[in-house]
Amino acid sequence: MLTLKHLRVIEAIHATGSITRAAARLYLTQSALSHQLVALEAHYGMPLFDRVRPMRLTAGGERLLALARDITPRIEAAERDLARLAGNPVARRLRIAVECHTCYDWLMPAMDVYRTRWPEVEMDLVGGFHADPTGLLAADRADLVIVSEAGRQRDVAFEPLFRYEMLALMASAHPLAAKRFLQAEDFAAETLITYPAPDRLLDLVRRVLKPAGVHPERRQTELTIAIVQLVASRKGLAALPAWAVAPYLERGYVVARPIRSGGLWSDLYAAVRANDAAQSWLNDFIVTLREQAFMSLPGIEPLTEAG
Amino acid sequence: MLTLKHLRVIEAIHATGSITRAAARLYLTQSALSHQLVALEAHYGMPLFDRVRPMRLTAGGERLLALARDITPRIEAAERDLARLAGNPVARRLRIAVECHTCYDWLMPAMDVYRTRWPEVEMDLVGGFHADPTGLLAADRADLVIVSEAGRQRDVAFEPLFRYEMLALMASAHPLAAKRFLQAEDFAAETLITYPAPDRLLDLVRRVLKPAGVHPERRQTELTIAIVQLVASRKGLAALPAWAVAPYLERGYVVARPIRSGGLWSDLYAAVRANDAAQSWLNDFIVTLREQAFMSLPGIEPLTEAG
DNA sequence: GATTTTGATGAAATAAAATCATGGTTCGCA
DNA sequence: TGCGAACCATGATTTTATTTCATCAAAATC
Secondary structure, eight states: OHHHHHHHHHHHHHHHHHHHHHHHHHTHHHHHHHHHHHHHHHHHOSEEEESSSOOOEEEEHHHHHHHHHHHHHHHHHHHHHHHHSSOOOOOOOOEEEOOOTTHHHHHHHHHHHHHHHHEEEEEEEEOSSOTTTTTHOOOOOOOOEEEEOOOOOOEEEEEEEEEEEEEEEEEEGGGGGSSSSSOOOTTTTEEEOOOOOGGGOOOOIIIIIITOOOOEEEOOOHHHHHHHHHTTTSSOEEEEEHHHHHHHHTTTTTTEESTTTTTTEEEEEEEEGGTTTHHHHHHHHHHHHOOOOOOOOOTOOOSSOOO | OHHHHHHHHHHHHHHHHHHHHHHHHSOOHHHHHHHHHHHHHHHTTSSSSESSSSSSHHEEEEEHHHHHHHHHHHHHHHHHHHHHHHHHHOEEEEEEOOOOOHHHHHHHHHHHHHHHHHSEEEEEEESSSSSSTTTHHHTTSSSSEEEEOOOTTTTTEEEEEEEEEEEEEEETTGGGSSSSSSSSGGGTTTTEEOOSOOOOGEEEEEEIIIITTTTOOOEOOOOOHHHHHHHHHOOOEEEEHHHHHHHHHSSSSSEEEETTTTTTEEEEEEEEEETTTOOOHHHHHHHHHHHHHHOOTTTTBOOOOOO
């Protein structure tokens, strides 16, 4: 018999193009999804996906995807209504602290989507840098903090969002562009262009350059477009999330290369007060963040609980 | 997590007014449904039904019922489309053989509903009486036969529809109306008014009077309203399904009494060729029969497989 | 051509759901 | 007011469904 789980599986396989990636996104094994798909296809007596890469929906699969897209929002709306009926009428205020510049790229659209779902929740952004970001939670100055590491703090719950790759950006004719990937030493003689943020928030510095004892010259600017412009003008190198550089690569003035073999991957978590973790209006915000990120950001990957 | 099963449970409890009856209709135990409901209520942190008789939906339960009514038809429509995509293009013809007069009461509305779901299936009614009704299937003169007993024939699949009570009908001032229920001997001195059908189809005669050696005077007429009129005019007694007499009881000219202690209950099955049993367009007709019968007929009960 | 990635599959482990057995409550009825 | 019937809740057990594990074969990549 058809279940909602099946519909989610079909959505995920279609969205990711492969059973393996769909499984990662659903926090299940590839085997589990393969079994489910086989069983569903047997039930309907027809294939639901053509086994090509990326997996392609058959007519039957299309029909089920249409069903999923039809009923999923209805179910979610009902569950929100239930949550409203059950919810204790606590402060419906959501102060979001975010320290990474590029996070705004996906945070703003996600907030727009969330606003339509929970119009009664008033959102606010807490800017600036703090020595102890999660401390903002206990100090009641924020209700949710976007962080790059899951601590083991009592009173704070860390919800994994996703992981993304940091790419080194350089002018297209730059000598380093000949390399398959860059290493710490490659930055030694260059100028590193960054956002104006403490080193602790710059993954390239914190996790690659500093451990290798490399301290390149630095230059700061606020806007992503300005960083790209300086790089294109051969003023130095930069390191940006893969999704942030993608739109600039097609013009050809800059090129991107992985950092270290295997690439430099960063994680993002949403930290909330442990007391609030069960609040559905808060939980739904985190779900929306993930959903919108996977929908709009290329090249990001699911992140499992274990930070 | 919410499942479609949960929605069906809520629908069934609401439709029947009790967990016990809902369980019977879903072919599950009362315990299974109770566990499910408790778990669902725990999940949403609120009761979904007030435990009164009949069970009454809370606001949360209402919301879930609304969801169920919203998405159930969409899911069923999708599954029909899938069945059409998968189905071998066999004869989309459905010849229905029916021998019981009162069956038309619920068969016609059910056929109307089915027609909207499977417009491409051409329905036809096969009338008349036959010594071997299920023989019509093998003889390819009918594709579905409504019968009152599940045989053990190879090549024929019997699908349970429902059970109903046969009530004895008499004029309101009739002496027998003083009894709580009637027995075979009570009919001995009376005239029995029936449809013009062979005795094998008259449950009162076949299962009560004949075994007791009681052979009352007989009179036949085609229409239910005529039978009721004759009874009201003290021309004799009749036995009709509970749902068929219900509308006449409120006027007060006739009264109905159970037959034997515990009542005389009759079963109905849909018989189809075993080869056709897996055809979804045919199966869906049977599902529609059950669904419409339970929706419109008062006092009928679920019938389990074991005939 | 070697290596990696991917999907399928059978067996085993785990989780979920249903049943069985039973107890307590409510309601109708003598 | 006491009895029986109908009904829901619940813990223990059984059954069924789902997931994982361990592999294999095929396809894609280098």
